[in-house]
Amino acid sequence: MQKYSPSDDFGSFLSAIQRAAKQPTQSDTSTRIIHTLSRSKQVKVTHMAGQIKTSWSTFNQSLQSLQEAGLIKMQDDDEGGTLWLTQEGEHWAQAMNIDWNDSDDDTGEER
């Protein structure tokens, strides 16, 4: 049985921040994934890839980052998987809506 082991305060957080800082970021792609999921609830991975219009590797890395951050969930199925926002992802999307409402013209997407 796995034993619960408390961490030493905040060391893991700082180490993980340093590791993440060395990785390339896909900020815009991640934002657009959250944006799309907030409007459609559940989206097929293949459909999302078509909507996001970015390289496959960037798309994959963004999905991985969002999953690791606990903002989205992915369920594998015969059609390549389905994506949806976690509860915290929904909270983020709601807060981010403030920005999207202000800058809809920039995204060029319809509501």
Next chain:
Amino acid sequence: MWTEWAAAALGGALAGAGEIIAQFRDEPDDALFNLPALGYLAFNALASILALAIIRIFGWNIGVQDPVLMPWAQVVAAAFGAMAFLRASFFNVRNGEQVVSIGPSRLLEIVLQAVKDAVDRKRAEQRGISVSEIMADVDFERAWVALPAYCFGLLQNLPDLEQQKFAQKMSLLASMTMSVHVKTLLLGLSLMNLVGEKVLATAVRNLGDEIRRLPPRAANN
């Protein structure tokens, strides 16, 4: 005696309270003391009372012959019996990747989900106001590493995995294209989920000017 019925109700209510506290670890008192959550506790308490009534109607003595101890043995059996019955499932049905339990636990799951939704809605408004107030003068660029690290330092027992997940979240947030105000609110919301409102407010207050927005310099100076 009424104390026995009250004890059975208390046993059921405590089981329900445990479930709600497990769901809302950041602010358990807020989650417990609202109408939907109290309804859930009452539902569990009533189930225990019903179980005690059934035990007494059928005259089950739970193997205890002592006339003083027997009523209390019935109370314990009613509290645990109701808890077990409400959380039992007769069989599972697979619906795609999802496994659905069929039995009394299904009813409890539905009620618990309704409570979660209601509590979430109620708390969303309250959390939004609290985060806006606490994070009002906080500068995201100065706070996104220092504030979580300080909060985790205050908590002392946040598991490594949670810390790493939070770091991933913050790195993502820092790199995202959105206004600094929204980033600051999201930093506050995410931290509040983990450490609670009181710890977040204390941390912001203690860090003070270290994480506050710098006052704009006068143009003429």
